[in-house]
Amino acid sequence: MNQLLDKHLAQADGTYKIVTYLYPSKDAWDHGLLMKLENNLGKIDPKIKITGVDVVASELKRLIEEETVWVTLLAYLAIVILVYLDFYSFKRTIISLVPHIIGFIWMMGVMEVLGMKLNYMNIAIVPLIVGMGIDNGVHILHRYLEDGGKNIPNTIFHTGRAVVMCTATTMAGFGSLVFSRYGGLSSMGAVANIGMITSLIAAIIVLPALLKIWKA
Structure with a gap:
């Protein structure tokens, strides 16, 4: 007994x-x-406490999700400042950022269609997508300005190929995580690849339209 x-x-x-x-x-x-x-x-009884693996995991999940929101917002703020220091133009800064924001919205839409949810593992990849996805728009806008701001097709043809290859190599790296037997790593790879491809598509489709309308 x-x-x-x-x-x-x-x-x-x-x-x-x-x-x-x-x-x-x-x-x-x-x-x-x-x-x-x-x-x-x-x-x-106020002295009664609950503990265990599930309790710790739940608290960890809550903290990661809350902190990631702030980290993502700080990442966007830092990116806005850096891009502005690069172009010294609010207009060009907005033009380079809008496609990436649209791509991020598309990423969330694709995940919803595929039945994927952000969890405490894959949400950690969001700030990385924010930091890497912005490169496409910045490179294309720089080439557009170097071409005199008159030849959008030429800009997309030359720099577009470069950003496609850059995105493809990045996706190859993150794509390896998809094959992980651990669901958390697998979902990180899937979210990263979806985010990179939607950012690329937005940069190639949305950015030229903005350049045509706003004449950076």
Whole structure:
């Protein structure tokens, strides 16, 4: 009997503490459910605490998702500043950024169509997509300005091929993650590739249209 109880009882400072296991019928990683459970148990006794792998994983998931939002916003802010320092023009900065933002929106749309969700693993790739995807628009806009701002087809033909190859090699690197047996890494590779391809398509299709309309 003692062996059966030993793993559930702990003695410290002359008092006994009881440890028990809970097997939730719903998602144990749902942070809201875990907090609700802890609050309900706290009403019985404030000293009752819940812990375990699922609790730690849930808190880690929440922190990563919250921090990634701020990191992504900071990344965009840094990119806006750097691009402006490159062109010294608000108009050209906006022209180079808009296609990337549209590409990011397309990425979210493609993921929704494919039934893919952002999770605490693949969401970490979002700031990288922000940083790498902007290159396409910047390179194309530079070539457009070097050509005198008069020959968009020539710009896309020459620099377009370069950014396609650059994107392809980047996708090849991230694409290797797709074949990982660990779902987290696999989803990171999938999200990265979707983000890179949508950023590329937006740069090749949307950017020329903006250049035609706004005359950078």
